[in-house]
Amino acid sequence: MGRAGETTNRESARRQGDRIQRRVFFAGIVAIAFGSSVAPAQQLSKRIPQVGILTPAENGATPNFEAFRRGLGEFGHVEGQNIILQYRFAREEFAALPGLADELARCRST
Numbered sequence: 001m002g003r004a005g006e007t008t009n010r011e012s013a014r015r016q017g018d019r020i021q022r023r024v025f026f027a028g029i030v031a032i033a034f035g036s037s038v039a040p041a042q043q044l045s046k047r048i049p050q051v052g053i054l055t056p057a058e059n060g061a062t063p064n065f066e067a068f069r070r071g072l073g074e075f076g077h078v079e080g081q082n083i084i085l086q087y088r089f090a091r092e093e094f095a096a097l098p099g100l101a102d103e104l105a106r107c108r109s110t
Helices: 002-044 063-074 094-106
Strands: 050-055 084-089
Touching: 050 094, 084 094
Parallel strands: 050 084
Antiparallel strands: none
16 A cells, blocks of 8 residues: 555656646747847847746757757747746756846846
């Protein structure tokens, strides 16, 4: 019976991680939608829009990030030229996400 409980705990932890990853993904989509809507106004003032990307991933070398960058390109955004992507990687340390989110919230364009 102990093994069944262990499996349930592992599955529960995995589902929680999946929910967190979905939230992070959707937060990124919202950030893009917001960034796209304010980009024309910011370009008038010569400020480069920033998009904060918060993820539990190890780094940005994933198919999801590559697809994200391609999608930005379809809207005319080129990382480092007319948009800044601010990455924060929790490296599978979910407890680090709130602190990294605070850090992203304090970022300002220079």
